[in-house]
Amino acid sequence: MEERLQAETTPVLLESTAAGFSPWSPILRAVPEAAGDVTALLALAVEAGETWPRPGEGRTSLLWELLASVAAIDVAAARVFEPHLDAIAILAQAARTVTAGQPALPGQPRGATWGVFAAEGPGARLQATPDGAMVVLNGAKPWCSLAASLDSAIITAHTDDGGRAAFAVDLRHPGVECEEPAWVARGLREIPSGTVHFRQVPATPLGGTGWYHSRPGFAWGGMGVAACWLGGAVGVARDFRAALLAGADGGREPDQVALAALGEVDRTLTAAMQYLARAAARIDDGSLGTPGQSTWSEAQRVRGTVAAAVERVLQLVLSNRGPAPLAFDERYAKRIADLELYVRQHHGARDDAQLGRLTLKGDCPW
Structure with a gap:
């Protein structure tokens, strides 16, 4: 049981080392037990909101590692955490826009969701x-x-x-x-x-009319959602790897097709993780949103790239593992169903069309 919990709560690291991430691990260790209990998950989200970093304040990569790590444990848990943390960040961003004579922003009483x-x-x-x-x-x-x-x-x-x-x-x-x-x-x-x-x-x-969608934080939040999608795909990939190892322990070595699928899963996830890490670094060093390239166009690239990676990982794992775990492994079946629905927040070709319009105007790095 302890070995399984340790495997479940292994962090998804973009830039941090395991040792550097360890101070943030207690909440992650509480997620498996809270999974499925919305009240317990909201309490953990509130705790995270008091200590976890906010995007654009120098530790964006760590924030996305934390969100991805929650999703790798339980996709629905990340779906609870992410909006609460996004709201806390939006309130902080809005507070910086308040000028004399405007109404004060609402406080954040301890424990509010x-x-x-x-x-x-x-x-x-x-x-x-x-x-x-x-x-x-x-x-x-x-x-x-x-x-x-x-x-x-x-x-x-x-x-x-x-x-x-x-x-x-x-x-x-x-x-x-x-x-x-x-x-x-x-x-x-x-x-x-x-x-x-x-x-x-x-x-x-x-922030006034138009502020919500025009602020850089809107794009940052959209990329934070992509970090959750990617974490969910990491959880699916870990299930696949664990199933292959269990089969080998039982005398059924994975064939070349299964190994090829696992190899493609690995490079697909690794490429997406590296892209997220690069985007986080550019948010924090101020190089994202420079003239000629908007923050939102990069958010669309990140979200589209991660969504495509998630879809490919799902396709590879589902086709290789077959129907049995979907029918009889409750945790795996839930993870798949949760992730397939969550990643639908990316609008596929319609989001690509929006990016295409920006690209046509020259809003691209090439």
């Missing part, structure tokens, strides 16, 4: 309207993961000037109503995403 709800969807619109000295939200917001379990959220809403802005909102306000989503997916079953309705809910503006 946060989400980030920025998706749009047909038939749902959230409107921000001035109401005296306040701003209130009315309407509906789709894809609000764990809304009923969270204390607060950063939410984007449409503004009277035709743009969109971000707001901090108390999800315990009586004007907030969380729908019970009809979540039929087999993946991320403990983290359903549903629509939340707002009726005259006070909201604190963060």
Whole structure:
């Protein structure tokens, strides 16, 4: 049991050494036991938010290692951690934009849990309207993961000037109503995403119209999600390697096809990890977002590269391991289902088309 726990909690390292990473290991060791328990995972996320680094502050690579390491243990756990940590980072970024005369940003009481709800969807619109000295939200917001379990959220809403802005909102306000989503997916079953309705809910503006999507931190957060995807693929790859070793111990040596698949998995993951490490270093040294290359174009490259790596690892492992572990190994089947759904946050050819438009304008390194 102890040997399995140690294997599960082996960190995914981009630049750190194992010894250098060790001070950050206690939370990772708690993730396997908390997996599947949203309340326990949120408590760990809050603890992480108090000590883990924020992107763009000199230790971005370490943050992404931590997120990837959580995902390698349990993909759904990373899906709990990532938005809370992103919200804490957004609040810190917004605090640096506050000027005299503007309302103070909300405090972060110890133990508060946060989400980030920025998706749009047909038939749902959230409107921000001035109401005296306040701003209130009315309407509906789709894809609000764990809304009923969270204390607060950063939410984007449409503004009277035709743009969109971000707001901090108390999800315990009586004007907030969380729908019970009809979540039929087999993946991320403990983290359903549903629509939340707002009726005259006070909201604190963060950064003004357009700030949320134009800040560098938007791209940094998108790459942090990619780190979670990659960590999930590392977990799948570790399952594959462990299965081959177990087979060899039982007298069934892996054939050339299985070894070739494992070799391709290795180089695919290694290349993606190196790209993430390079992107993190460029965020921290300020060389990302220089004239001629936007931060968002690099985020699209990172996300697309990692998503393609994840898809390839899934294809290789699923085709080699066959149906038996999907049918009888609960942890493996859950990992696959969670990761297949989570990586759908990358929009495939549509995201590539957006990158293509940027490339056509010369926003590329070549």
